[in-house]
Amino acid sequence: MIQIVALLAVLLSQTGVEVVDIVDRPNDAGDGLHIYLSPVTEEDNLVSCTVYRREVDDPTSEWAPVIMEALPLEYEFLIDGYDPDYPVEPGALYAYRVEAVTAQGDIVSGGEFESGIRPVGEVFNTDEVPVLIAGMLFILLIFYYFGKAQRGASMYLRPIGGIDAIDEAIGRATEMGKPILYVPGLSSISDVATIASLTILGRVAKKIAQYGTPLLVPNCDPIVYTVASETVKQGYLEAGRPDAYEEDSVFFLTTSQFAYVAGVNGIMMRDKPATNFYLGMFWAESLLLAETGSLSGAIQIAGTDAVTQLPFFITTCDYTLIGEELYAASAYLGREPKQIGAVKGQDACKAIIITLILLGFILGLLYAATGSETFMFLRNIMVTGA
Numbered sequence: 001m002i003q004i005v006a007l008l009a010v011l012l013s014q015t016g017v018e019v020v021d022i023v024d025r026p027n028d029a030g031d032g033l034h035i036y037l038s039p040v041t042e043e044d045n046l047v048s049c050t051v052y053r054r055e056v057d058d059p060t061s062e063w064a065p066v067i068m069e070a071l072p073l074e075y076e077f078l079i080d081g082y083d084p085d086y087p088v089e090p091g092a093l094y095a096y097r098v099e100a101v102t103a104q105g106d107i108v109s110g111g112e113f114e115s116g117i118r119p120v121g122e123v124f125n126t127d128e129v130p131v132l133i134a135g136m137l138f139i140l141l142i143f144y145y146f147g148k149a150q151r152g153a154s155m156y157l158r159p160i161g162g163i164d165a166i167d168e169a170i171g172r173a174t175e176m177g178k179p180i181l182y183v184p185g186l187s188s189i190s191d192v193a194t195i196a197s198l199t200i201l202g203r204v205a206k207k208i209a210q211y212g213t214p215l216l217v218p219n220c221d222p223i224v225y226t227v228a229s230e231t232v233k234q235g236y237l238e239a240g241r242p243d244a245y246e247e248d249s250v251f252f253l254t255t256s257q258f259a260y261v262a263g264v265n266g267i268m269m270r271d272k273p274a275t276n277f278y279l280g281m282f283w284a285e286s287l288l289l290a291e292t293g294s295l296s297g298a299i300q301i302a303g304t305d306a307v308t309q310l311p312f313f314i315t316t317c318d319y320t321l322i323g324e325e326l327y328a329a330s331a332y333l334g335r336e337p338k339q340i341g342a343v344k345g346q347d348a349c350k351a352i353i354i355t356l357i358l359l360g361f362i363l364g365l366l367y368a369a370t371g372s373e374t375f376m377f378l379r380n381i382m383v384t385g386a
Contacts, residue, residue: 017049017071017100019113025079027128030090030121032081037073037098038110046071046108049100051078053086056093056114063097071100081119091118137352142345149337155344162301162319163332169299170207173274179214180204181273183264183289185280185304186257189223193305196327197280198224198231200303203333204277205235209244216267217250220260225252261285265292278302278317279326282309290316303329 018038025032040046051067066086067078080096081088088094095114099107149155173180182204184197201217208215217232219225229250236245253263265288268276276293278286278300286302286309293300294316302313303321313320321329324346331339360379367375 016108016110017046017098018110019051019096019098022094022096022113022115022117023077024117024119025081027122027125028081028119030119031088032079033088033094033117033119035067035078035080035096036076037078040072040100042072044071045103046100047103049098051080052097052099053080053094055089056095088119090121093118134349138345138349141348142342144341145344145348146338146341149341149344155340157332157340157343160321160325160328160332162303162321162325163329165299165301165319166204166333167207169275169277169301170204170211170213172299174211174213176274178274179216179271180208180275180277181264181267181271181293181298182215182217182277183280184217184219184224184228185278185282186220186260186285187224187281188221189227191281193279193281193326194224196330197303198227199330200277200279200326200333201228202231202235203330205232206239209236209239209241212241212244214246215249216271216273218253218260218264218267219251220253220255220257222252222255225250257283257285258288261288264289268292268296268298272296273298276300278304278313279321279329280304282306282313287312287316293317 017040019035020038021036023034023036024030025034035051037049048068048070050065051069052063053066054063055061064086066080066083069078080086080094093114093116095112097112098110100110101107145155170180182201184201185191185194187194189195205215215232217228219228229247232250233242233245236242253260267273269292273296276289276298278289278293279302282289282304283306286304286306290300290302290313300317301319301321302317303326304310304313305323305326307323310320310322328343331343363375363379366372367379
């Protein structure tokens, strides 16, 4: 009897968890609220809680569990709106209540709370101010180098072996009297790597037209085939030799991945091109193409932004354009002011980012060595911009 009375006394004295405040989540689209609960300590004998919500303006709205958390809370507040099954609607008014669970498995309910706060979206996200500043700096640097290049200023571009070897590879094919094989990747025209490859193809076609070297451009995408054909034709026109362009030099094989590879490999073994270009987007066929080209004795230049295929090109090709070098190749080959300005602007931004990373690293080391909060404050500014 005494134990039952004691248990009843504990249950009656057990206080639940209450919602004490609701705050609109800052810098969002009006789809989140911060929920502040009454303080809970380990002595309160509460292990978890469930937050229920209903919409005040809707008389048919029922209480729905939107958040479940262990107690005591690890954070100052809970966020309502994370669960896509229970979204927070902008402008809606919500009421909340909390049910807590004790260590003995009993449920303790808190009272209903309605603060009158309606979630509202912000037009400007202040958390993204560093991104805005960085974007503006990037644009200013691009335009600065645009103007500098258009004024005829000489600007240094670091040499890239694969790009410097293009003229050598074309010259080698010309001396040997053999064709040049250009594979623009297996992706569609919507792929950035394909667009970069077609831009390079135009430069290569112009150089080939000047030397009178045969060109072979097999395609596996109909739209890429059409664009490649016009690109090569334009290259011959810019070289002043439109009559030397052959319609059959750019052709369509098949949309099937490995059937296309088999066709290209057959061209390599039959026509024995002196130079093979693999520039664009590639998948599992990369090693099949490059290994066959290597066996045929051709000089090979590859370039892709597919990280998983780069090792195969690096091991089987003479030169490989890695990642963004494929995008920069057009500027290197054409030396057009706008393209050079874009490359220099990007390089300047990279230099700034590398400098900030090094400064943050040094400040972190100084904080670890001295314990001075000043170094940590400066480091946080470098990392977060705030």
